[in-house]
Amino acid sequence: MSLVATDIEMQFGPRRLFGIPQLILNRGERVWLQGANGAGKTTLLKILAGLQRPSGGRVHLHQDNAATNRWWRNRDPLRGRVIYLHQTPYLFNGSVEENLAYGLKHLALTVEERQSRVEQAVAMARLTPLRHQSAQVLSGGERQRLALARAWVMRPHHLLLDEPTASLDPDSIAAMAAMLDALQSQGCGLLLTSHQHTDLTLSSQQQWLLSEQRLTALPKEQRA
Amino acid sequence: MNDGMLSVFQQGLSLLFSFDPDVWAIIAVSFSVSMRAMALTLVPCILMGFGLAVTRFPGRHAVISLCQTLQAIPTVVVGLITYLLLFRQGVLGDLRWLFSQNAMVMAQVMLAAPVLISLSYGAFSSGDWRAWETARTLGASRARAFLTLCHELRAPLLVAIIAAFSRIITEVGASMLVGGNIHNLTRNIPTAIALETSKGEFAQAAALGIVLLILALMINFSLSSLRTQQESLRRG
Numbered sequence: 271m272s273l274v275a276t277d278i279e280m281q282f283g284p285r286r287l288f289g290i291p292q293l294i295l296n297r298g299e300r301v302w303l304q305g306a307n308g309a310g311k312t313t314l315l316k317i318l319a320g321l322q323r324p325s326g327g328r329v330h331l332h333q334d335n336a337a338t339n340r341w342w343r344n345r346d347p348l349r350g351r352v353i354y355l356h357q358t359p360y361l362f363n364g365s366v367e368e369n370l371a372y373g374l375k376h377l378a379l380t381v382e383e384r385q386s387r388v389e390q391a392v393a394m395a396r397l398t399p400l401r402h403q404s405a406q407v408l409s410g411g412e413r414q415r416l417a418l419a420r421a422w423v424m425r426p427h428h429l430l431l432d433e434p435t436a437s438l439d440p441d442s443i444a445a446m447a448a449m450l451d452a453l454q455s456q457g458c459g460l461l462l463t464s465h466q467h468t469d470l471t472l473s474s475q476q477q478w479l480l481s482e483q484r485l486t487a488l489p490k491e492q493r494a
Numbered sequence: 495m496n497d498g499m500l501s502v503f504q505q506g507l508s509l510l511f512s513f514d515p516d517v518w519a520i521i522a523v524s525f526s527v528s529m530r531a532m533a534l535t536l537v538p539c540i541l542m543g544f545g546l547a548v549t550r551f552p553g554r555h556a557v558i559s560l561c562q563t564l565q566a567i568p569t570v571v572v573g574l575i576t577y578l579l580l581f582r583q584g585v586l587g588d589l590r591w592l593f594s595q596n597a598m599v600m601a602q603v604m605l606a607a608p609v610l611i612s613l614s615y616g617a618f619s620s621g622d623w624r625a626w627e628t629a630r631t632l633g634a635s636r637a638r639a640f641l642t643l644c645h646e647l648r649a650p651l652l653v654a655i656i657a658a659f660s661r662i663i664t665e666v667g668a669s670m671l672v673g674g675n676i677h678n679l680t681r682n683i684p685t686a687i688a689l690e691t692s693k694g695e696f697a698q699a700a701a702l703g704i705v706l707l708i709l710a711l712m713i714n715f716s717l718s719s720l721r722t723q724q725e726s727l728r729r730g
Contacts, residue, residue, distance in 0.1 A: 321627050350633025360624035363646060363727065373632030404727050424632065 271333050272296045273318060273352055273428045273459060278327030280313055287313060290327075290485045295428055300450075300460040302471040304488075305480035311463045312357070314480060315430040318461070319354035320346065331427065350376055353426040357433040359417030361405035366397055366416055369405045373424045387423040394452070395419035396445050411442030418449050429453060431462040435470055443469050506700030517701050524682035527595050528663045531602035535658070539607050540651065543614025544640065558615060564608035569601075570667030576601040577671050593674035598682070601668035606658040613654030621647045649720055656713050664706060 275293040279286070287310040295301060295318070305311045316322040318329055331347055350373065362369050370391050374384045392401050395415040400408065408416060414434060421429055429450075435443050447469040454460055454473075464471050477488040509517050546558055579585050580592040580600070591597040625646045629639035644651060666684035673680030675689060683702045690699040 316627070319631055321630060346635075349630060349635075352631075354627070354631045356624050356628070358624075360622060360628045362625070362628070362642065363724075372629075373634075376633035376635075376638075406727050420632065 274332045275329045278324045281325040298457045300474045301476045302474040303463045309480045320348035352428040353421040391419040428459040502696040505697035509701040520686045539610035540614045546615045547618035561608045561611045569665040573668030573671030597672040602662040609658040617650035
Protein backbone atom coordinates (compact mmCIF):
# COMPACT_ATOMS: atom_id res chain seq x y z
CA MET A 271 0.00 0.00 0.00
CA SER A 272 1.50 3.33 -1.06
CA LEU A 273 0.79 6.80 0.15
CA VAL A 274 -0.05 8.82 -2.92
CA ALA A 275 -0.46 12.58 -3.20
CA THR A 276 -1.77 13.99 -6.45
CA ASP A 277 -1.58 17.62 -7.56
CA ILE A 278 -1.21 18.90 -4.02
CA GLU A 279 -0.73 22.58 -3.64
CA MET A 280 -0.44 24.78 -0.57
CA GLN A 281 -1.12 28.45 -0.53
CA PHE A 282 -1.17 30.88 2.40
CA GLY A 283 -3.00 33.94 1.10
CA PRO A 284 -1.06 35.23 -1.90
CA ARG A 285 2.01 33.17 -0.97
CA ARG A 286 2.34 29.82 -2.74
CA LEU A 287 4.30 27.44 -0.53
CA PHE A 288 4.60 24.53 -2.95
CA GLY A 289 2.91 22.63 -5.73
CA ILE A 290 3.59 18.91 -6.17
CA PRO A 291 2.12 17.08 -9.20
CA GLN A 292 2.68 13.62 -7.73
CA LEU A 293 4.32 12.08 -4.69
CA ILE A 294 4.46 8.39 -3.91
CA LEU A 295 5.76 6.92 -0.67
CA ASN A 296 5.95 3.14 -0.85
CA ARG A 297 5.73 0.82 2.12
CA GLY A 298 9.07 -0.38 3.43
CA GLU A 299 10.83 2.57 1.86
CA ARG A 300 12.78 5.26 3.74
CA VAL A 301 12.93 8.76 2.31
CA TRP A 302 14.90 11.71 3.62
CA LEU A 303 13.15 15.00 2.92
CA GLN A 304 15.39 18.03 2.87
CA GLY A 305 14.71 21.70 2.46
CA ALA A 306 15.55 25.08 3.91
CA ASN A 307 13.65 26.51 6.86
CA GLY A 308 10.26 27.75 5.70
CA ALA A 309 10.29 25.62 2.53
CA GLY A 310 7.13 23.83 3.74
CA LYS A 311 8.46 20.47 4.99
CA THR A 312 6.29 20.40 8.12
CA THR A 313 3.22 21.52 6.16
CA LEU A 314 3.85 18.80 3.57
CA LEU A 315 4.16 16.12 6.26
CA LYS A 316 0.94 17.30 7.93
CA ILE A 317 -0.90 17.25 4.61
CA LEU A 318 0.34 13.72 3.92
CA ALA A 319 -0.84 12.63 7.39
CA GLY A 320 -4.28 14.14 6.79
CA LEU A 321 -3.85 16.70 9.57
CA GLN A 322 -3.93 19.72 7.30
CA ARG A 323 -6.06 20.30 4.24
CA PRO A 324 -4.11 21.32 1.13
CA SER A 325 -5.27 24.26 -0.99
CA GLY A 326 -5.65 21.79 -3.83
CA GLY A 327 -5.16 18.10 -4.67
CA ARG A 328 -5.69 14.95 -2.66
CA VAL A 329 -3.84 12.39 -0.61
CA HIS A 330 -4.87 8.75 -0.45
CA LEU A 331 -3.64 5.27 0.26
CA HIS A 332 -3.30 3.20 -2.86
CA GLN A 333 -3.65 -0.54 -2.35
CA ASP A 334 -1.87 -2.97 -4.66
CA ASN A 335 -4.78 -5.36 -4.55
CA ALA A 336 -7.79 -3.48 -5.87
CA ALA A 337 -10.15 -6.24 -4.72
CA THR A 338 -9.41 -5.45 -1.09
CA ASN A 339 -9.42 -1.72 -1.63
CA ARG A 340 -12.15 -0.51 0.66
CA TRP A 341 -10.84 2.96 1.37
CA TRP A 342 -14.10 4.47 0.17
CA ARG A 343 -15.87 2.84 3.08
CA ASN A 344 -13.75 4.75 5.49
CA ARG A 345 -14.34 8.51 5.71
CA ASP A 346 -10.89 9.03 7.12
CA PRO A 347 -8.58 6.42 5.60
CA LEU A 348 -5.28 7.99 6.69
CA ARG A 349 -6.16 8.20 10.39
CA GLY A 350 -4.04 5.81 12.44
CA ARG A 351 -2.38 4.41 9.31
CA VAL A 352 -0.25 7.39 8.42
CA ILE A 353 1.22 8.78 11.62
CA TYR A 354 2.88 12.16 11.95
CA LEU A 355 5.44 12.82 14.68
CA HIS A 356 5.94 16.42 15.78
CA GLN A 357 9.43 17.88 16.07
CA THR A 358 8.65 18.48 19.75
CA PRO A 359 6.26 15.63 20.54
CA TYR A 360 3.12 16.21 22.56
CA LEU A 361 2.65 13.80 25.42
CA PHE A 362 -0.76 13.42 27.02
CA ASN A 363 -1.26 13.95 30.74
CA GLY A 364 -0.83 10.50 32.24
CA SER A 365 1.83 7.85 32.64
CA VAL A 366 4.29 6.60 30.01
CA GLU A 367 2.20 3.42 29.69
CA GLU A 368 -1.05 5.35 29.26
CA ASN A 369 0.53 7.37 26.49
CA LEU A 370 1.67 4.20 24.75
CA ALA A 371 -1.78 2.65 24.99
CA TYR A 372 -3.65 5.75 23.72
CA GLY A 373 -3.82 4.82 20.05
CA LEU A 374 -4.39 1.11 20.70
CA LYS A 375 -7.92 1.91 21.93
CA HIS A 376 -8.81 2.70 18.34
CA LEU A 377 -7.69 -0.69 17.00
CA ALA A 378 -9.64 -3.91 17.20
CA LEU A 379 -7.16 -5.80 19.39
CA THR A 380 -7.48 -8.24 22.25
CA VAL A 381 -6.39 -7.10 25.71
CA GLU A 382 -3.45 -9.53 25.52
CA GLU A 383 -2.32 -8.16 22.16
CA ARG A 384 -2.51 -4.59 23.46
CA GLN A 385 -0.53 -5.48 26.55
CA SER A 386 2.08 -7.33 24.51
CA ARG A 387 2.56 -4.38 22.15
CA VAL A 388 2.95 -1.98 25.09
CA GLU A 389 5.51 -4.31 26.72
CA GLN A 390 7.55 -4.52 23.52
CA ALA A 391 7.39 -0.78 22.93
CA VAL A 392 8.42 0.11 26.47
CA ALA A 393 11.44 -2.19 26.20
CA MET A 394 12.40 -1.00 22.73
CA ALA A 395 12.22 2.66 23.77
CA ARG A 396 14.33 1.86 26.86
CA LEU A 397 11.65 3.27 29.12
CA THR A 398 10.97 0.22 31.30
CA PRO A 399 12.01 1.83 34.61
CA LEU A 400 9.85 4.88 33.81
CA ARG A 401 6.73 3.11 32.58
CA HIS A 402 4.53 4.17 35.52
CA GLN A 403 5.97 7.68 35.75
CA SER A 404 4.14 10.74 34.51
CA ALA A 405 5.08 11.42 30.88
CA GLN A 406 5.46 15.12 31.73
CA VAL A 407 8.67 14.55 33.70
CA LEU A 408 10.62 12.85 30.90
CA SER A 409 13.73 14.41 29.38
CA GLY A 410 13.86 15.55 25.74
CA GLY A 411 15.34 12.28 24.47
CA GLU A 412 12.92 10.16 26.51
CA ARG A 413 9.97 12.18 25.23
CA GLN A 414 11.08 11.65 21.64
CA ARG A 415 11.54 7.90 22.21
CA LEU A 416 8.15 7.63 23.88
CA ALA A 417 6.49 9.46 20.99
CA LEU A 418 8.11 7.11 18.50
CA ALA A 419 7.17 4.06 20.59
CA ARG A 420 3.58 5.37 20.78
CA ALA A 421 3.51 5.44 16.98
CA TRP A 422 5.31 2.10 16.74
CA VAL A 423 2.62 0.22 18.72
CA MET A 424 0.08 1.24 16.08
CA ARG A 425 2.01 -0.65 13.35
CA PRO A 426 1.45 2.25 10.93
CA HIS A 427 1.62 1.89 7.17
CA HIS A 428 3.59 5.11 6.94
CA LEU A 429 5.40 7.19 9.54
CA LEU A 430 6.25 10.82 8.93
CA LEU A 431 8.90 12.23 11.24
CA ASP A 432 9.58 15.94 11.57
CA GLU A 433 13.20 16.58 12.64
CA PRO A 434 13.21 13.55 14.96
CA THR A 435 16.84 13.89 16.02
CA ALA A 436 16.99 17.62 16.69
CA SER A 437 18.87 18.11 20.00
CA LEU A 438 19.13 14.38 20.83
CA ASP A 439 22.18 12.67 22.32
CA PRO A 440 23.86 9.77 20.42
CA ASP A 441 22.25 7.12 22.67
CA SER A 442 18.76 8.39 21.98
CA ILE A 443 19.52 8.61 18.26
CA ALA A 444 20.74 4.98 18.32
CA ALA A 445 17.57 3.84 20.13
CA MET A 446 15.42 5.69 17.63
CA ALA A 447 17.38 4.28 14.70
CA ALA A 448 16.76 0.74 16.02
CA MET A 449 13.03 1.41 16.31
CA LEU A 450 12.85 2.86 12.81
CA ASP A 451 14.79 -0.11 11.39
CA ALA A 452 12.27 -2.45 13.04
CA LEU A 453 9.37 -0.48 11.61
CA GLN A 454 10.88 -0.42 8.15
CA SER A 455 11.49 -4.16 8.22
CA GLN A 456 7.79 -4.60 9.07
CA GLY A 457 6.96 -2.77 5.86
CA CYS A 458 6.35 0.72 7.19
CA GLY A 459 7.16 3.56 4.80
CA LEU A 460 9.25 6.28 6.46
CA LEU A 461 9.50 9.91 5.45
CA LEU A 462 11.73 12.02 7.67
CA THR A 463 13.03 15.54 7.62
CA SER A 464 16.42 16.39 9.04
CA HIS A 465 19.00 19.09 8.52
CA GLN A 466 21.81 16.73 9.51
CA HIS A 467 22.92 13.39 8.14
CA THR A 468 22.34 11.01 11.08
CA ASP A 469 21.91 7.27 11.76
CA LEU A 470 18.26 7.75 10.86
CA THR A 471 18.90 9.16 7.40
CA LEU A 472 21.80 6.82 6.65
CA SER A 473 19.80 4.03 5.09
CA SER A 474 17.35 6.16 3.11
CA GLN A 475 16.60 4.79 -0.33
CA GLN A 476 15.62 8.20 -1.65
CA GLN A 477 16.35 11.82 -0.90
CA TRP A 478 13.84 14.49 -1.77
CA LEU A 479 14.45 18.20 -1.83
CA LEU A 480 11.67 20.71 -1.26
CA SER A 481 12.90 23.96 -2.70
CA GLU A 482 11.54 26.85 -4.77
CA GLN A 483 8.00 25.54 -4.38
CA ARG A 484 8.87 22.21 -5.99
CA LEU A 485 9.69 18.73 -4.74
CA THR A 486 12.48 16.95 -6.55
CA ALA A 487 14.03 13.54 -6.02
CA LEU A 488 17.80 13.96 -5.81
CA PRO A 489 19.83 11.80 -8.22
CA LYS A 490 22.38 9.45 -6.58
CA GLU A 491 25.37 11.66 -7.38
CA GLN A 492 23.85 14.66 -5.60
CA ARG A 493 22.90 12.81 -2.43
CA ALA A 494 24.56 13.57 0.92
CA MET B 495 -16.91 42.65 63.96
CA ASN B 496 -19.25 44.15 66.59
CA ASP B 497 -21.59 42.13 68.84
CA GLY B 498 -24.67 42.78 66.67
CA MET B 499 -23.03 41.42 63.57
CA LEU B 500 -21.59 38.44 65.44
CA SER B 501 -24.98 37.59 66.85
CA VAL B 502 -26.57 37.79 63.39
CA PHE B 503 -24.03 35.33 62.01
CA GLN B 504 -24.52 33.03 65.04
CA GLN B 505 -28.25 33.02 64.40
CA GLY B 506 -27.60 32.42 60.72
CA LEU B 507 -25.40 29.43 61.50
CA SER B 508 -27.95 28.01 63.89
CA LEU B 509 -30.70 28.35 61.25
CA LEU B 510 -28.47 26.61 58.74
CA PHE B 511 -27.38 23.72 60.92
CA SER B 512 -30.79 23.20 62.53
CA PHE B 513 -31.94 22.47 58.97
CA ASP B 514 -34.53 25.23 58.97
CA PRO B 515 -36.97 24.17 56.20
CA ASP B 516 -37.37 27.70 54.83
CA VAL B 517 -33.63 28.26 54.50
CA TRP B 518 -33.02 24.89 52.89
CA ALA B 519 -35.96 25.31 50.50
CA ILE B 520 -34.36 28.54 49.27
CA ILE B 521 -30.99 26.82 48.87
CA ALA B 522 -32.68 23.97 46.95
CA VAL B 523 -34.36 26.43 44.54
CA SER B 524 -31.06 28.22 43.94
CA PHE B 525 -29.12 25.08 43.16
CA SER B 526 -31.90 23.43 41.18
CA VAL B 527 -32.31 26.46 38.90
CA SER B 528 -28.58 27.12 38.44
CA MET B 529 -27.70 23.46 37.88
CA ARG B 530 -30.41 23.16 35.24
CA ALA B 531 -29.13 26.30 33.53
CA MET B 532 -25.57 24.89 33.59
CA ALA B 533 -26.73 21.52 32.29
CA LEU B 534 -28.40 23.23 29.35
CA THR B 535 -25.48 25.51 28.48
CA LEU B 536 -22.41 23.43 29.24
CA VAL B 537 -22.01 21.15 26.22
CA PRO B 538 -23.33 23.49 23.48
CA CYS B 539 -21.33 26.48 24.77
CA ILE B 540 -18.05 24.55 25.09
CA LEU B 541 -18.62 23.20 21.57
CA MET B 542 -19.27 26.75 20.36
CA GLY B 543 -16.07 27.95 22.04
CA PHE B 544 -14.22 25.12 20.29
CA GLY B 545 -15.88 25.95 16.98
CA LEU B 546 -14.91 29.61 17.27
CA ALA B 547 -11.31 28.61 18.01
CA VAL B 548 -10.92 26.23 15.06
CA THR B 549 -13.10 27.59 12.29
CA ARG B 550 -12.78 30.70 10.17
CA PHE B 551 -15.93 32.32 8.80
CA PRO B 552 -17.05 35.85 7.98
CA GLY B 553 -18.24 37.59 11.13
CA ARG B 554 -16.27 35.32 13.47
CA HIS B 555 -14.55 38.24 15.17
CA ALA B 556 -17.90 39.97 15.61
CA VAL B 557 -19.33 36.85 17.33
CA ILE B 558 -16.29 36.62 19.63
CA SER B 559 -16.49 40.33 20.50
CA LEU B 560 -20.23 40.04 21.13
CA CYS B 561 -19.76 37.09 23.51
CA GLN B 562 -16.96 38.87 25.32
CA THR B 563 -19.08 42.02 25.67
CA LEU B 564 -22.12 40.07 26.87
CA GLN B 565 -20.07 38.62 29.73
CA ALA B 566 -20.44 41.97 31.46
CA ILE B 567 -24.09 42.61 30.64
CA PRO B 568 -25.95 43.64 33.83
CA THR B 569 -28.10 40.80 35.13
CA VAL B 570 -31.07 43.10 35.44
CA VAL B 571 -30.89 43.85 31.70
CA VAL B 572 -30.95 40.11 30.95
CA GLY B 573 -33.91 39.90 33.33
CA LEU B 574 -35.65 42.66 31.42
CA ILE B 575 -35.02 40.97 28.04
CA THR B 576 -36.30 37.63 29.40
CA TYR B 577 -39.31 39.41 30.88
CA LEU B 578 -40.11 41.06 27.54
CA LEU B 579 -39.85 37.70 25.82
CA LEU B 580 -42.04 35.90 28.34
CA PHE B 581 -44.72 38.38 29.34
CA ARG B 582 -48.19 37.75 27.97
CA GLN B 583 -47.72 39.80 24.78
CA GLY B 584 -44.11 38.67 24.34
CA VAL B 585 -42.76 36.38 21.62
CA LEU B 586 -42.69 33.45 24.05
CA GLY B 587 -45.70 34.57 26.07
CA ASP B 588 -47.65 31.43 25.18
CA LEU B 589 -45.23 29.36 27.23
CA ARG B 590 -46.61 31.02 30.42
CA TRP B 591 -43.23 30.74 32.08
CA LEU B 592 -43.11 34.15 33.73
CA PHE B 593 -42.65 33.94 37.53
CA SER B 594 -41.65 30.29 37.34
CA GLN B 595 -38.36 28.44 37.74
CA ASN B 596 -38.29 27.90 33.98
CA ALA B 597 -38.10 31.65 33.46
CA MET B 598 -35.21 31.87 35.92
CA VAL B 599 -33.44 29.01 34.13
CA MET B 600 -33.93 30.82 30.81
CA ALA B 601 -32.46 34.06 32.19
CA GLN B 602 -29.53 32.21 33.75
CA VAL B 603 -28.85 30.38 30.48
CA MET B 604 -28.56 33.79 28.81
CA LEU B 605 -26.16 34.93 31.54
CA ALA B 606 -23.99 31.80 31.61
CA ALA B 607 -23.69 31.26 27.85
CA PRO B 608 -21.45 34.26 26.97
CA VAL B 609 -19.12 33.50 29.90
CA LEU B 610 -18.80 29.83 28.93
CA ILE B 611 -18.35 30.53 25.22
CA SER B 612 -15.76 33.30 25.73
CA LEU B 613 -13.70 31.48 28.32
CA SER B 614 -13.77 28.12 26.54
CA TYR B 615 -12.87 29.89 23.28
CA GLY B 616 -9.90 31.40 25.16
CA ALA B 617 -8.94 27.98 26.53
CA PHE B 618 -9.07 26.28 23.12
CA SER B 619 -7.39 29.06 21.16
CA SER B 620 -4.48 29.35 23.59
CA GLY B 621 -4.24 25.58 24.18
CA ASP B 622 -1.59 23.38 22.64
CA TRP B 623 -2.93 22.31 19.25
CA ARG B 624 -0.48 19.42 19.06
CA ALA B 625 -2.78 17.54 21.49
CA TRP B 626 -5.53 17.50 18.83
CA GLU B 627 -3.11 16.57 16.03
CA THR B 628 -1.51 13.82 18.11
CA ALA B 629 -4.89 12.34 19.01
CA ARG B 630 -6.05 12.43 15.38
CA THR B 631 -2.87 10.96 13.95
CA LEU B 632 -3.05 8.14 16.53
CA GLY B 633 -6.43 7.13 15.14
CA ALA B 634 -8.88 9.07 17.33
CA SER B 635 -12.16 10.12 15.75
CA ARG B 636 -13.02 13.84 15.85
CA ALA B 637 -15.29 13.28 18.85
CA ARG B 638 -12.65 11.37 20.77
CA ALA B 639 -9.94 13.87 19.85
CA PHE B 640 -12.23 16.62 21.16
CA LEU B 641 -12.69 14.77 24.45
CA THR B 642 -8.92 14.26 24.68
CA LEU B 643 -8.38 17.98 24.08
CA CYS B 644 -10.95 18.82 26.79
CA HIS B 645 -9.14 16.49 29.18
CA GLU B 646 -5.80 18.12 28.40
CA LEU B 647 -7.34 21.59 28.88
CA ARG B 648 -9.40 20.64 31.91
CA ALA B 649 -7.94 23.34 34.17
CA PRO B 650 -8.91 26.37 32.00
CA LEU B 651 -12.22 24.72 31.08
CA LEU B 652 -13.01 24.17 34.73
CA VAL B 653 -12.28 27.85 35.35
CA ALA B 654 -14.80 28.69 32.60
CA ILE B 655 -17.44 26.43 34.17
CA ILE B 656 -16.87 27.84 37.64
CA ALA B 657 -16.95 31.44 36.40
CA ALA B 658 -20.27 30.81 34.66
CA PHE B 659 -21.73 29.02 37.68
CA SER B 660 -20.56 31.79 40.03
CA ARG B 661 -22.21 34.39 37.81
CA ILE B 662 -25.60 32.70 37.85
CA ILE B 663 -25.74 31.39 41.42
CA THR B 664 -25.10 34.88 42.79
CA GLU B 665 -27.17 36.98 40.37
CA VAL B 666 -30.16 38.76 41.83
CA GLY B 667 -31.49 41.11 39.13
CA ALA B 668 -32.74 38.60 36.56
CA SER B 669 -34.14 36.15 39.13
CA MET B 670 -36.02 38.91 40.90
CA LEU B 671 -37.55 40.23 37.66
CA VAL B 672 -38.58 36.99 35.99
CA GLY B 673 -38.94 34.75 39.06
CA GLY B 674 -40.85 37.19 41.22
CA ASN B 675 -39.27 35.97 44.48
CA ILE B 676 -42.21 33.68 45.29
CA HIS B 677 -41.83 31.77 48.55
CA ASN B 678 -41.01 28.07 48.06
CA LEU B 679 -41.17 28.45 44.28
CA THR B 680 -38.82 31.05 42.85
CA ARG B 681 -37.13 32.51 45.92
CA ASN B 682 -33.44 31.75 45.60
CA ILE B 683 -30.45 32.71 47.75
CA PRO B 684 -29.68 36.18 46.31
CA THR B 685 -33.35 37.30 46.09
CA ALA B 686 -34.00 35.99 49.60
CA ILE B 687 -30.96 37.86 50.98
CA ALA B 688 -32.21 41.07 49.34
CA LEU B 689 -35.74 40.57 50.71
CA GLU B 690 -34.76 39.55 54.26
CA THR B 691 -32.28 42.42 54.54
CA SER B 692 -34.91 44.92 53.42
CA LYS B 693 -37.23 43.51 56.12
CA GLY B 694 -34.52 43.75 58.76
CA GLU B 695 -34.51 39.93 59.19
CA PHE B 696 -30.78 39.54 59.09
CA ALA B 697 -30.47 36.01 60.50
CA GLN B 698 -31.87 34.25 57.43
CA ALA B 699 -29.90 36.58 55.13
CA ALA B 700 -26.74 35.73 57.08
CA ALA B 701 -27.47 31.99 56.86
CA LEU B 702 -27.83 32.21 53.09
CA GLY B 703 -24.77 34.47 52.83
CA ILE B 704 -22.78 31.81 54.68
CA VAL B 705 -23.87 29.22 52.09
CA LEU B 706 -22.55 31.43 49.29
CA LEU B 707 -19.31 32.01 51.20
CA ILE B 708 -18.82 28.27 51.78
CA LEU B 709 -19.52 27.65 48.08
CA ALA B 710 -16.94 30.26 47.07
CA LEU B 711 -14.38 28.71 49.44
CA MET B 712 -15.02 25.22 48.11
CA ILE B 713 -14.69 26.38 44.51
CA ASN B 714 -11.44 28.18 45.22
CA PHE B 715 -10.09 25.23 47.16
CA SER B 716 -10.87 22.74 44.39
CA LEU B 717 -9.37 25.04 41.77
CA SER B 718 -6.16 25.55 43.69
CA SER B 719 -5.93 21.79 44.34
CA LEU B 720 -6.23 21.14 40.62
CA ARG B 721 -3.54 23.73 39.89
CA THR B 722 -1.22 22.23 42.52
CA GLN B 723 -1.81 18.75 41.13
CA GLN B 724 -0.98 19.85 37.58
CA GLU B 725 2.06 21.80 38.77
CA SER B 726 3.41 18.77 40.63
CA LEU B 727 2.83 16.60 37.56
CA ARG B 728 4.90 19.00 35.48
CA ARG B 729 7.69 19.11 38.05
CA GLY B 730 7.58 15.39 38.79
